[in-house]
Amino acid sequence: xxxxxxxxxxxxxxxxxxxxxxxxxxxxxxxxxxxxxxxxxxxxxxxxxxxxxxxxxxxxxxxxxxxxxxxxxxxxxxxxxxxxxxxxxxxxxxxxxxxxxxxxxxxxxxxxxxxxxxxxxxxxxxxxxxxxxxxxxxxxxxxxxxxxxxxxxxxxxxxxxxxxxxxxxxxxxxxxxxxxxxxxxxxxxxxxxxxxxxxxxxxxxxxxxxxxxxxxxxxxxxxxxxxxxxxxxxxxxxxxxxxxxxxxxxxxxxxxxxxxxxxxxxxxxx
Numbered sequence: 001x002x003x004x005x006x007x008x009x010x011x012x013x014x015x016x017x018x019x020x021x022x023x024x025x026x027x028x029x030x031x032x033x034x035x036x037x038x039x040x041x042x043x044x045x046x047x048x049x050x051x052x053x054x055x056x057x058x059x060x061x062x063x064x065x066x067x068x069x070x071x072x073x074x075x076x077x078x079x080x081x082x083x084x085x086x087x088x089x090x091x092x093x094x095x096x097x098x099x100x101x102x103x104x105x106x107x108x109x110x111x112x113x114x115x116x117x118x119x120x121x122x123x124x125x126x127x128x129x130x131x132x133x134x135x136x137x138x139x140x141x142x143x144x145x146x147x148x149x150x151x152x153x154x155x156x157x158x159x160x161x162x163x164x165x166x167x168x169x170x171x172x173x174x175x176x177x178x179x180x181x182x183x184x185x186x187x188x189x190x191x192x193x194x195x196x197x198x199x200x201x202x203x204x205x206x207x208x209x210x211x212x213x214x215x216x217x218x219x220x221x222x223x224x225x226x227x228x229x230x231x232x233x234x235x236x237x238x239x240x241x242x243x244x245x246x247x248x249x250x251x252x253x254x255x256x257x258x259x260x261x262x263x264x265x266x267x268x269x270x
Contacts (some may be wrong), residue, residue, distance in 0.1 A: 106212065106214055151195075196261050
């Protein structure tokens with residue numbers, strides 16, 4: 001079983017066949033972080049993988065509860081609830097976590113970004129990934145045989161300073177650091193961590209711009225990263241799913257442990 005920040009993936013057959021998208025969904029496990037827009041489940045059959053997708057009831061989910069007190073942190077990181085344990089028992093094990101949930105800032109630099117936006121972006125993009133990673137590695141170590149793979153959906157903003165605003169840039173730099181620490185510490189235990197450095201993705205992450213954005217920050221980003229063409233240079237989600245399936249091979253995941261994989265259609269240009 002593969003747990004992601006957007007759902008469950010169950011592996012049952014070779015991954016030589018293409019993906020087929022449908023509009024059917026099964027129930028997700030509870031190892032999910034905030035701002036989830038959809039549920040993805042891949043069921044492996046003899047002749048094909050089947051990726052099931054369904055939108056969540058609201059396109060604009062409320063911000064996740066921010067653990068601000070010790071008691072809240074303990075509650076956020078406690079062992080899985082009984083429903084989660086039952087689902088893990090149903091599938092037998094968890095093999096992959098995809099830290100995929102993310103929200104965007106409004107291209108504000110440090111001097112103008114609001115604390116609310118900062119907390120929201122860091123909370124979803126970084127704290128959410130940490131909580132899911134913590135739960136996953138504990139499950140990976142406890143199961144028999146032990147081991148698993150974590151895919152972190154990072155960004156050009158993980159390595160560049162002007163690919164987004166201050167909050168998003170800090171969150172994606174932090175996620176890259178979390179990936180590398182996890183890979184270094186848990187790699188010898190058969191737990192592998194990899195980062196996808198994404199270019200523009202075909203998602204609704206830019207919905208935040210509907211209420212305005214920092215035009216100076218946007219102009220600076222476009223000047224530093226020219227060449228993006230909507231519908232041409234953005235990455236399709238089905239293609240990202242194929243990369244995840246590729247890394248479900250433990251030997252391949254081990255060979256890439258601690259590394260970054262650029263998926264960008266050469267935007268920003270190399």
